[in-house]
Amino acid sequence: MNLETFKHFFYRMPVVVRLILSVLVVMMLFGTLIRFVEPQQFPSIFDGVWWAFVTGATVGYGDYVPLTVPGRIIGIFLILSGGGLLTFFLTTFAAKTINHESDLSEGKVAFKGKNHIIVIGWNERTKQLVDMIAEKDSNQEMVLVDHTLSKLQYRHYPVHFIHGDPSEDAVLVQANIQDAQSVLISSDVTIEERKADINTILTTIAVRGNNQDIPINAEILTISQVENAIRAGADTVVSLNDFMSTLFYHELFHKQDTRPFETVLNLLNDQQFSHIKLPEELEGSSFKKAVPFFLENQELLVGVIRENDWLMNPADVTLESDDTLIILSAWQ
Structure with missing residues (x-):
């Protein structure tokens, strides 16, 4: 492997991996060098590597100490180079952890789990649904796909957030649609009803195209689009307006001393x-x-x-x- 090939391969690796390899190489180098410079103080290469790590991390146990001038010069170079490298590694690792948490909250990290529930659309209905699922089964993993949210903290809601348009294949792949258990597509009630239903149908087509067997539950606002949602691949179509109209009817004309809405809810x-x-x-x-x-x-x-x-x-x-x-x- 020539130098250019090595550089191409090395710099394509994640920064944390590069740092770990660099630390290992530097510590092995100093550990081997001190072993040959002071063989009586450092009986094995492992002892030298141990000294290099302890010295580079500025811990300084004192169990191995160079006594000669060349050995101490090696120690000086180790402190100048290895100490800085270890410090840089720790700060970089901490920064990567913080950046990863930020990427999670901003919906940039793909989901790798299986048998999860994908919830598409973030609104008051899906918020309550997430709370109900978490209360019934805290081990059930959920993935939220939404393009209107800019950030969602996991500690506030136990869902893995994916930011993007759910009708796009790349976004569904990020949500690991192939290994999901089921999908719920919630309507966007903030836009015109027909447009919201068209978006739901497009998302249904995209989901079905990526997974032929997954159960799809779609929420439709207009009666005329129910059949289209079924043709698109929805297994269950929930007509929100139908349901609410029926509840309103019962509330208006129910028998005395009856509470239809509370009864159905409970x-x-x-x-x-x-x-x-x-x-x-x-x-x-x-x-x-x-x-x-x-x-x-x-x-x-x-x-x-x-x-x-x-x-x-x-x-x-x-x-x-x-x-x-x-x-x-x-x-x-």
Whole structure:
């Protein structure tokens, strides 16, 4: 390897690696040199290297000391060169640590973990979602992708922040989309609804293009764009306006002494819905007779899905083999 090739290779390495190699080479050089200058004071090269590190770091244990004039001259050069090199290494390492923390908060560091949840879009809804996930499972890793934030401190929110446009492949690669568990795309309510939905659909296309199998949950504001979001690859489309309009309707026309919003909120916070195929032993049974079957396992049968029709708490329905049951159970 000629000098130019070595320089090309050496200066392409990270600065901390270069410093570590430089420190090792300098200390090995001085340790070997002092061993041959004063072999009786330094019985082995390792003893010389140990002395070089201790002297260069200005610790000075005194277990090995050069006694001759040439040995002490070597010690002077070691203090002048090696001491400065070690000090420079420590300050550079500290600066790199601070810069890395700054890059993390500014969303410049790629995520290397697996089985994480990617949350796209930072708003009050996703803030609360992050808090809920952290409360339920503190070990669940989350990655936030957003282009409007300039900085997000990890100590404030337990997410790995990636700054950038989520519809760009390079940004999704930084979020390690290939190894993610699921994706939530939240709408930007600060812009016009149709434009927000178009952005959501573009992001859905980008996510699906980078990972064909990942579950995508997309938030859509206008009814006309729900089908487009599904065509783009969204597995679940949440129509925020539909949900809120229904809640408003219940708040306006509910029965006296009822609190629909608080009831739904507490229900979803403590319980989860699941869809299961009809157990064979319940085939041909009535909906009413099937309810006790699930109550034994602390589960509540609330409805049936039959040929895309949702039958919630039906009065009198005979269960069929192709039915999907809607079950309410506690979070595990």
